[in-house]
Amino acid sequence: MSADYTVPEPVPFATTTAGRDRVTADLSHVARTPGVIKPDAIVVADQVTRHFGGMTAVDVAHLEVQRGAITALIGPNGAGKTTLFNLLTGFDRPSTGTWSFDNRSLSGVSAARVARSGMVRTFQLTKALSRMTVIENMRLGATHQPGENLFTALVPPLWRAREKEITEQAEELLARFKLDAKRDDYAGSLSGGQRKLLEMARALMSRPTMVMLDEPMAGVNPALTQSLLGHIQSLREDGTTVLFVEHDMHMVRHISDWVVVMAEGRIVAEGPPEDVMADQAVIDAYLGAHHDTDLGDDALLEDGIERLEAKEQNR
Numbered sequence: 001m002s003a004d005y006t007v008p009e010p011v012p013f014a015t016t017t018a019g020r021d022r023v024t025a026d027l028s029h030v031a032r033t034p035g036v037i038k039p040d041a042i043v044v045a046d047q048v049t050r051h052f053g054g055m056t057a058v059d060v061a062h063l064e065v066q067r068g069a070i071t072a073l074i075g076p077n078g079a080g081k082t083t084l085f086n087l088l089t090g091f092d093r094p095s096t097g098t099w100s101f102d103n104r105s106l107s108g109v110s111a112a113r114v115a116r117s118g119m120v121r122t123f124q125l126t127k128a129l130s131r132m133t134v135i136e137n138m139r140l141g142a143t144h145q146p147g148e149n150l151f152t153a154l155v156p157p158l159w160r161a162r163e164k165e166i167t168e169q170a171e172e173l174l175a176r177f178k179l180d181a182k183r184d185d186y187a188g189s190l191s192g193g194q195r196k197l198l199e200m201a202r203a204l205m206s207r208p209t210m211v212m213l214d215e216p217m218a219g220v221n222p223a224l225t226q227s228l229l230g231h232i233q234s235l236r237e238d239g240t241t242v243l244f245v246e247h248d249m250h251m252v253r254h255i256s257d258w259v260v261v262m263a264e265g266r267i268v269a270e271g272p273p274e275d276v277m278a279d280q281a282v283i284d285a286y287l288g289a290h291h292d293t294d295l296g297d298d299a300l301l302e303d304g305i306e307r308l309e310a311k312e313q314n315r
């Protein structure tokens with residue numbers, strides 16, 4: 001080896017952009033109107049509303065999410081983004097409405113069955129189990145896999161092989177999320193940002209068709225955000241559909257193929273990031289909550305982190 005040989009940087013994520021190019025082409029002819037029909041929708045929601053007492057948190061007439069794309073759901077605090085996630089994933093019940101995932105109706109289906117059908121989500125406030133270790137949390141993310149049945153469960157060699165496979169998959173994901181050094185630590189000892197990473201890594205254990213991430217970047221150390229962005233983009237290269245809620249407009253612009261804007265429970269705009277960011281309705285929606293910040297300002301991210309920290313302290 002010559003003296004000037006430098007070790008190449010590891011490339012942990014898919015670096016091709018074929019997925020992005022394909023999705024961009026598929027969406028290029030879609031009109032920029034709220035509730036527009038998509039060429040290959042994986043989620044289709046109709047007349048979904050959720051009232052809390054006299055307050056309407058969600059009022060979505062029609063929404064379609066394009067398969068294989070990275071879609072950002074943005075909007076000011078209290079717009080209904082998390083409530084919509086809760087409804088679609090079976091963690092809350094709507095006042096009205098129906099929706100389907102991958103051509104199957106998911107209205108009224110329990111959260112556990114939604115996850116088994118291939119749609120998994122993470123939470124704005126993390127739900128890592130603090131009294132379990134990081135690796136135990138990861139193992140819990142593994143769900144029923146093809147070929148796994150009662151017979152497997154009853155035959156120890158098969159069962160042990162499956163356990164080994166789950167552990168290997170968990171260790172591989174932990175390494176990708178740079179959490180391998182924390183493998184045997186209690187999840188409760190992790191920082192807020194590390195718990196967000198653990199939650200996303202755990203969500204991927206079931207090899208989902210679609211992941212829904214509620215503010216994945218909030219509280220994550222800036223040194224790790226780049227790899228998290230890389231990971232989300234590599235999901236698209238694998239054909240996984242991503243829907244994420246985010247206040248950081250840099251991140252939204254950087255990785256999303258399509259942006260849906262909510263305000264006061266409704267979808268008020270949607271389109272490719274560059275179009276949506278130039279839209280007056282979006283600016284108005286944000287100015288409702290962020291009077292003194294410009295779109296694209298880092299203050300939005302800082303604001304998100306502050307809110308998350310305040311909420312975590314109040315728990």
Ligand SMILES: Nc1ncnc2c1ncn2[C@@H]1O[C@H](COP(=O)(O)OP(=O)(O)OP(=O)(O)O)[C@@H](O)[C@H]1O
Nearest residue numbers: 052056057075076077078079080081082083084124
């Ligand atoms: N369980 C609940 N009971 C009563 N009101 C609720 C409940 N959950 C949400 N809300 C209200 O519904 C509205 C939408 O809240 P939601 O959490 O969905 O907003 P969001 O867009 O996720 O906001 P943020 O960006 O702050 O996370 C808010 O006014 C909120 O106070």
Ligand SMILES: [Mg+2]
Nearest residue numbers: 081082083124
């Ligand atoms: Mg929210």
